[in-house]
Amino acid sequence: MSDNIEGGCRCGAVRYKLNLEKLPNVYACHCLDCQTWSGSAFSLQFFVPEDALEVRGAPYLYERVSDDGERVSRQRGCANCITRVYNTNSRRPGFAVIRAGTLDHSDRLSIVAHIWTKRKLKGIDIPKDVPSWPEGAPTEEFIRIVMG
Numbered sequence: 001m002s003d004n005i006e007g008g009c010r011c012g013a014v015r016y017k018l019n020l021e022k023l024p025n026v027y028a029c030h031c032l033d034c035q036t037w038s039g040s041a042f043s044l045q046f047f048v049p050e051d052a053l054e055v056r057g058a059p060y061l062y063e064r065v066s067d068d069g070e071r072v073s074r075q076r077g078c079a080n081c082i083t084r085v086y087n088t089n090s091r092r093p094g095f096a097v098i099r100a101g102t103l104d105h106s107d108r109l110s111i112v113a114h115i116w117t118k119r120k121l122k123g124i125d126i127p128k129d130v131p132s133w134p135e136g137a138p139t140e141e142f143i144r145i146v147m148g
């Protein structure tokens, strides 16, 4: 399948293409960091192998070292319209985490997991058949669900 999977920032200065066979599975994170980063109730994101991600334009880079000093998150986005587009993290080399709402066809995505639901806002109900965890999910199970 080569139905182009593309996305980008609000103004179009940063665009990307995903060389994937199918649309990725999306997860929602309700943690405070994600609420602050996104200005919303939760973040929506998905993993892709970094070598499947082709970026056009010149995204800004913001680096943040974790409080314990053990991980570096590298946030990329558009400096013109201030859209966050994706990040990488030294804890997960070779993978990029993309903000799902930046996909052109974000309406075709499915949310397959929710994490950090103990921070979830009232009024957001998670369907019973969608796995969720009060904090982070066990890594192997989570990867199986989101990469499946």
Ligand SMILES: [Zn+2]
Binding pocket: 009, 010, 011, 012, 013, 014, 078, 079, 080, 081, 082, 083
């Ligand atoms: Zn932009």
Ligand SMILES: [Zn+2]
Binding pocket: 029, 030, 031, 032, 033, 034, 035, 043, 116
């Ligand atoms: Zn989060």
